[in-house]
Amino acid sequence: MKALCWYGRKDVRVETVPDPEILAPRDAIVKITSTAICGSDLHLYDGFIPTMQAGDILGHEFMGEVVEVGKANTRLKVGDRVVVPFTISCGGCFFCQKGLFSACDNTNPNAALADKLYGYSGAGIFGYSHLYGGYAGGQAEYARVPFAQVGPLKLPRNLTDEQVLFLSDIFPTGYMAAENCNIERGDTVAIWGAGPVGQFAIRSAFLLGAGRVFAIDDVPERLRLAEEGGAIAIDDGDEDVLNRLDEETGGLGPDSCMDAVGMEAHGKGLQAAYDRIKQSVRLETDRPGVLRMAIQACRKGGTVSIPGVYGGLIDKVPIGAAFAKGITLKMGQTHVQRYLRPLLERVEKGEIDPSFVVSHRMSLDDAPAAYAMFRSREDGCTKVVLKP
Amino acid sequence: MSSLPSSFTRPLRAAVRKVARPVNVSSGERWLSTIAGTALAVYGISRRRFWGGALALIGAGLAWRGATGHCDIYASLGINRSEKKTTLVEETVTVNRPADELYRFWRNLENLSQVFEHVLAVTEIDRRLSRWVARAPAGATVEWDAEIVADREGEVLAWRTREDSDVLHRGSIRFRPAGEGRGTVVALSLEYEPPAGKAGVAVAKMLGEDPETQIREDLRRFKQICEAGEVPTTEGQPAGGRRNRETSRRHEKEGRQRASCPLPDQPEVSREQGRAS
Ligand SMILES: NC(=O)c1ccc[n+]([C@@H]2O[C@H](COP(=O)([O-])OP(=O)(O)OC[C@H]3O[C@@H](n4cnc5c(N)ncnc54)[C@H](O)[C@@H]3O)[C@@H](O)[C@H]2O)c1
Ligand SMILES: [Zn+2]
Ligand SMILES: [Zn+2]
Numbered sequence: 001m002k003a004l005c006w007y008g009r010k011d012v013r014v015e016t017v018p019d020p021e022i023l024a025p026r027d028a029i030v031k032i033t034s035t036a037i038c039g040s041d042l043h044l045y046d047g048f049i050p051t052m053q054a055g056d057i058l059g060h061e062f063m064g065e066v067v068e069v070g071k072a073n074t075r076l077k078v079g080d081r082v083v084v085p086f087t088i089s090c091g092g093c094f095f096c097q098k099g100l101f102s103a104c105d106n107t108n109p110n111a112a113l114a115d116k117l118y119g120y121s122g123a124g125i126f127g128y129s130h131l132y133g134g135y136a137g138g139q140a141e142y143a144r145v146p147f148a149q150v151g152p153l154k155l156p157r158n159l160t161d162e163q164v165l166f167l168s169d170i171f172p173t174g175y176m177a178a179e180n181c182n183i184e185r186g187d188t189v190a191i192w193g194a195g196p197v198g199q200f201a202i203r204s205a206f207l208l209g210a211g212r213v214f215a216i217d218d219v220p221e222r223l224r225l226a227e228e229g230g231a232i233a234i235d236d237g238d239e240d241v242l243n244r245l246d247e248e249t250g251g252l253g254p255d256s257c258m259d260a261v262g263m264e265a266h267g268k269g270l271q272a273a274y275d276r277i278k279q280s281v282r283l284e285t286d287r288p289g290v291l292r293m294a295i296q297a298c299r300k301g302g303t304v305s306i307p308g309v310y311g312g313l314i315d316k317v318p319i320g321a322a323f324a325k326g327i328t329l330k331m332g333q334t335h336v337q338r339y340l341r342p343l344l345e346r347v348e349k350g351e352i353d354p355s356f357v358v359s360h361r362m363s364l365d366d367a368p369a370a371y372a373m374f375r376s377r378e379d380g381c382t383k384v385v386l387k388p
Numbered sequence: 389m390s391s392l393p394s395s396f397t398r399p400l401r402a403a404v405r406k407v408a409r410p411v412n413v414s415s416g417e418r419w420l421s422t423i424a425g426t427a428l429a430v431y432g433i434s435r436r437r438f439w440g441g442a443l444a445l446i447g448a449g450l451a452w453r454g455a456t457g458h459c460d461i462y463a464s465l466g467i468n469r470s471e472k473k474t475t476l477v478e479e480t481v482t483v484n485r486p487a488d489e490l491y492r493f494w495r496n497l498e499n500l501s502q503v504f505e506h507v508l509a510v511t512e513i514d515r516r517l518s519r520w521v522a523r524a525p526a527g528a529t530v531e532w533d534a535e536i537v538a539d540r541e542g543e544v545l546a547w548r549t550r551e552d553s554d555v556l557h558r559g560s561i562r563f564r565p566a567g568e569g570r571g572t573v574v575a576l577s578l579e580y581e582p583p584a585g586k587a588g589v590a591v592a593k594m595l596g597e598d599p600e601t602q603i604r605e606d607l608r609r610f611k612q613i614c615e616a617g618e619v620p621t622t623e624g625q626p627a628g629g630r631r632n633r634e635t636s637r638r639h640e641k642e643g644r645q646r647a648s649c650p651l652p653d654q655p656e657v658s659r660e661q662g663r664a665s
Binding site: 024147 | 570605
């Protein structure tokens with residue numbers, strides 16, 4: 001089959017590799033009909049996630065048709081149409097049973113390594129480095145889905161791929177990030193990053209009762225899309241974001257602030273230069289410019305929600321401000337399985353049509369060009385769907 | 389630097405969940421190891437290439453050594469700078485299943501070839517006696533007979549090798565409820581004589597220079613089988629470039645046979661089950 005393989009920084013290639021096979025009794029093989037590139041993939045593409053190996057197949061947002069099931073898989077049948085959560089979860093551990101699926105104890109074959117670096121290992125993730133299990137991903141014609149009696153969601157036929165594909169990651173991610181904001185009716189929420197995650201977070205914040213949502217970014221097309229979702233756009237390229245938020249909230253500060261950018265925040269000024277230098281000489285793994293601002297902006301007793309990915313250590317985060325203001329910090333990989341059904345229902349009821357986020361549809365063969373375009377955010381590229 | 393700032397290391401040590409890994413590093417050294425190791429690990433993981441990975445691992449190892457007070461390098465050189473000596477390996481894991489069920493899995497000794505990476509087969513001769521076959525280096529195998537010396541249903545199972553065995557060890561597995569809705573704390577302890585004779589050396593090699601890690605990973609497999617019904621794997625999946633050819637070759641060799649494991653809601657495990665390859 002064809003698959004997109006990672007070879008190094010800004011080096012991804014479509015290659016012919018062996019077809020995946022059933023390796024454990026509850027696996028399923030899915031013939032992929034649609035697969036997307038995620039902002040998280042850009043961290044791999046830019047070489048900021050450790051423990052990648054040349055030849056790793058990328059991709060964790062995919063859906064398709066079941067073409068083979070392991071002999072112990074009683075939930076799926078050949079022919080089922082499914083979307084696959086990016087987190088791989090066993091369903092039986094303490095964490096899965098609490099609904100903390102991305103914290104699953106039992107799905108990372110390299111858990112010993114993650115234990116050493118993070119204290120305890122989380123769930124395995126498709127196509128997201130060997131620290132997260134080294135599972136082959138879904139930017140391919142076929143994928144092996146381990147623990148497939150737990151993860152995949154069976155889909156009705158009347159919805160299009162683009163309406164359900166993002167249940168695999170960014171819709172639940174935006175939704176959980178908004179839930180993590182502890183929104184009360186009428187609250188003001190400020191969201192840094194109007195990428196796909198930010199876009200879903202904006203819409204989810206409104207679904208959860210937010211009164212006003214500010215979207216902060218400097219990409220014009222993305223800000224426009226945020227406005228279409230009801231947000232007030234702030235272009236951080238030509239405005240002082242902290243001042244503006246302070247004014248807009250009458251000197252109170254937003255009730256919740258969200259970092260939907262993560263470890264590769266752009267920025268200007270001294271602090272941004274400091275982070276770039278430290279990151280480039282590897283004294284800091286992540287650039288926390290947005291996290292600093294979110295903490296600084298947040299009102300007293302408010303919440304900072306962090307769906308943006310961080311991998312290692314950061315500097316000069318104003319923990320004093322967070323402490324003085326009594327701020328709640330919430331973060332983490334999304335517990336995707338928890339949101340599949342409720343969010344599918346919202347799509348079926350027409351409360352949201354996730355296909356709004358798609359800007360480009362391309363062939364899997366063109367994946368390397370798609371990565372470059374999504375990375376540069378040129379040509380209005382907000383979200384790419386690849387067709388194998 | 390004489391006393392170890394325990395407020396700093398206590399959470400780390402708890403995280404490590406070490407029970408009785410031998411402490412052979414002095415306390416001042418442990419403090420330094422933890423800090424330097426963390427810094428090195430971070431520096432390492434932020435490097436993109438091989439050396440980054442290597443540094444990260446060395447760093448993580450140092451931090452680990454600081455947190456656990458155990459240094460593998462000291463251990464393999466026979467250096468003990470803490471004066472405490474033991475040949476006991478003890479590891480603990482929490483499994484989200486009732487104690488009775490876990491006991492029953494374990495009591496069916498033939499299941500244990502799925503748990504211990506190096507054990508190829510266990511045959512129950514009778515209720516007390518069992519024969520174990522384990523993989524040794526260079527394609528060889530070692531065998532021993534074990535007898536059960538304590539057996540309390542749902543609580544404990546203890547065994548020791550028969551005196552005429554090539555390999556002398558004794559061990560026990562204990563099950564204790566972890567509290568409301570949290571399953572069972574399972575503690576495995578193995579005590580063995582320092583390697584002697586050919587078979588002993590083979591067993592030492594089998595357990596590697598770090599028996600604690602080996603046992604911890606064995607217990608992890610036990611937890612995975614009982615909670616998730618299978619051990620997660622990527623062996624045999626596709627990859628690009630050079631690795632693509634390696635995986636397909638390995639595939640053909642192994643014949644890709646994998647045991648089907650019990651589902652969490654099917655606690656009884658049949659004796660016919662094969663070994664997870
Ligand atoms: N928690 C999870 O489970 C999870 C799941 C999916 C994605 N993510 C993470 O969410 C983040 C966003 O994902 P995405 O797909 O939207 O990525 P993306 O790269 O497409 O979007 C990021 C956006 O942030 C903007 N940005 C960068 N620096 C900024 C700054 N200083 N101020 C304001 N905006 C800034 C960029 O212009 C871009 O529009 C990534 O870190 C991704 O890894 C997390
Ligand atoms: Zn993603
Ligand atoms: Zn689990």
